[in-house]
Amino acid sequence: MQRYQKGEVKVDGVRVVLERMSKEIESLRKQVGAPAKSGAAGAVSETEAEILDRQFWASLPASGKRSVLLSPEAWCIPRRNLRQFVEELLGQNDAATAAAVLESYAGGVAYKEPDGRRKTLAGLGELADLYLHPEVRRLEAAVRRLGEQLRRENQPELQTLLRGVFIQYSQEALARRLYPAVQATLGALGQQPTTVERELRQRIGVEARLPDFIDQAAGAPRLPDGLAGILQALPAPAAEQLAARFKRVTRRDERERLVELGRAAGAALVEPLRETLRARPALEATAAVGLLSRLQPAAVEELLPARLREWNRPYHDLVVRQLASGGAPERGRLLLKLLEALDALVVPEAVDEIGMSGEAAAAPLLVGWAKGALPRNAKPYARLKAIEALGRLRSREAVEALRPLVEAKQLWRWVNPPELRLVAAQALERLDPEWAKKFLPGSxxxxxxxAVRPLDPDPASSFVQQRRYVRYLLAKPLSATVETPRGRLTLTVKVLGLGGGLVTGEPRPAPGSEGAIEVQRIRAQVFFREAPAPDAGFEIVDIELEERSKLRTLLGGLPAPAR
Structure with missing residues (x-):
């Protein structure tokens, strides 16, 4: 001890002396027939060398321990002694020295002698909790050291040990969402031979945790540090998982956080989304539309029209809903360009969203539709939607086109159907309130x-899908029959509005399916939507003017409060 403290014996010299002493003690023990020391029941016995080693370092003053632990020979200190010393430092609020000691110790994985590397790896396997300590947080540095040595290590036994500790520390980082440390794991994996990388990646399981990471980020007040870097390192699976979570988003704040995450990941994420929309099957491609409309709307404008021509009605519906819930400022313009390619039953919901988006450039086209100049893929119901959209857009240029729809008479009879007149009148109430005040009392x-009117967009809404119409909770539910491709259903309508409602009953209609509904002798074509069980939502996608007029009359006479 005295020679070591005087500097006459180096750290590795102490180790050699202690090992020689342990062999001599063991030899003497055998000569006198004394039994070897054993640990307590269930414990692993320490060798004489380990006991002497621990006792020697325990007897050193703190300054001596500190000197060794901050040197390249830190691995010589038994892990029990190292743990005790680090815990004492933390108890003294000296986290900086504790962190330096742990970082120095991790450096032993690259020590020149194999025995030093072996002992360091054995110690790291038992000291992970210290590297995770919130006041120290040296897991990332340890993972980097392990990854660097994993690439260089040429001894098979030590390679096996290295992989085990590297996997252990990487999984600790995953479990605790320590994203900078996970980034270090991915960086290290990228430097390994392909077969090794594939094996380690599978055993660590980073990709399997992506949905959890993204879900946690969606509800966080700010983006977690390091998560964008993980997505950049795993662009294809990250793009797939982020798009899937974006497709399911219901709240605006979550949607904007996911957009922020996608933008932070940058071009690495955009390219897989582009490729998915360009070449993948319809179900995968449509899932990418919403997120890509926020990250690179020009790509959607470029690629989507051609893909729409390949797809059928359900996928057209998915595309419009994805663009609507995505909330891109450009969505109205995108939908305007897609109108001619959409299925006839999807056109009305697209026109609805154009109106909700505030896309003023749509006014000239919508005015033409309001006058009756519909394209071949639009039904009369789309004309009503165009007029409602003009009202939402506050398009003053529509006034001269809409007034005749309300005012026109022939032989003292109104020329246009009641529903067309009423929808145009509601739009004019927004566009020309003075005219409405004068004309409507005698209309x-x-x-x-x-009073059963379309709703304006609500900038303060918390939800990505905004309600288009007032909905009424029925005091007395109504019976409905639905003809579907799988047969006739008898359901109960609980909530009803001009745009659709909620039904309940068995079998529950599947979201995305369609049918012809009849309630109170009012008939309409509907798409079914997701709703909390046991209910199913339905959206009216086509209805004759007379049938819509009957529905409006029913709703106008309901005493139930709107919701």
Whole structure:
């Protein structure tokens, strides 16, 4: 001890002396027939060398321990002594020295002698909790050291040990969402031979945790540090998982956090999304539309029209809903360019969203539709939607086109159907309130039916899908029959509005399926939507003017409060 403290014996010299002493003690023990020391029941016995080693270092003053632990020979200190010393430092609020000691110790994985590397790896396997300590947080540095040595190590036994500790520390980082340390894992994996990388990646399981990481980020007040770097390192699976989570998003704050994450990941994420939309099957491609519309709307404008021509009605519906829930400022313009390629039953919901988006450039086209100049893939119901959209857009240029729809008479009879007149009148209430105040009292349009009106966009809404119409909770549910491709269903309508409602019953209609519904002798074509069980939502996608007028009359007479 005295010679070591005087500097006459180096650290590795102490180890040699202690090992020689342990062999001599063991030899003497055998000569006198004394039994070898054993640990307590269930414990692993220490060798004489380990006991002497531990006792020697325990007897050193703190300054001596500190000197060794901050040197390249830190691995010589038994892990029990190292743990005790680090815990004492933390108890003294000296986290900086504790961190330096742990970082120095991890450096032993690259020590020139194999025995030093072996002992360091054995110690790291038992000291992971110290590297995870919130006041120290040296897991990332340890993972980097392990990864670097994993690439260089040429001894098979030590390679096996290295892989074991590297996997252990990497999984600790995953479990605790320590993203900078996970980035270090991915960086190290990228430097390994392909077969080794594949094996380690599978055993560590980073990709399997991506959905959890993304889900946690969606609800966080800010982006977690390091997560964007993980997505950049795993662009294809990250793009797939982020797009899938974006497709399911219901709240605006979560949507914007996912967009922020996608933008932070940058071009690495955009390219797989582009390729998915360009070449993957319809179900995968449509899932990429919403997120890509926020990250690179020009790519959607470029690639989507051609893909739409390959797909059928359900996928057209998915595309429109993805663009609507994505909330891109450009969504109205995108939908405007897609209108001619959409299925006839999907056109009305696209026009609805154009109106909700505030896309003023849509006004000239919508004015033409309001006058009756519909394209071949649009039904009369789309004309009503165009008029409602003009009202939402506050398009003053539509006034001259809409007034005749309400005012026109022939032989003292109104020329246009009641529903067309009423929808145009509601739009004019927004566009020309002075005209509405003067004309509507004598228009023979019922005030109760005028009150059943389309809703404007709500900038303060917390949800990505905004309600288009007032919905009524029925005091007395109504029976409905639905004709579907799988047969006739009898359901109960609980909530109803001009745009659709909620039904309940068995079998529950599958989201995305379609049918022809009849309630109170009012018939309409509907798409079914997701809703909390046991309910199913439905959206009206086509309805004759007379049938919609009957629905409006029913709603206008309901005493139930709107919701």
């Amino acid at each position: 023979e349009l019922a005030a109760a039916e005028l």
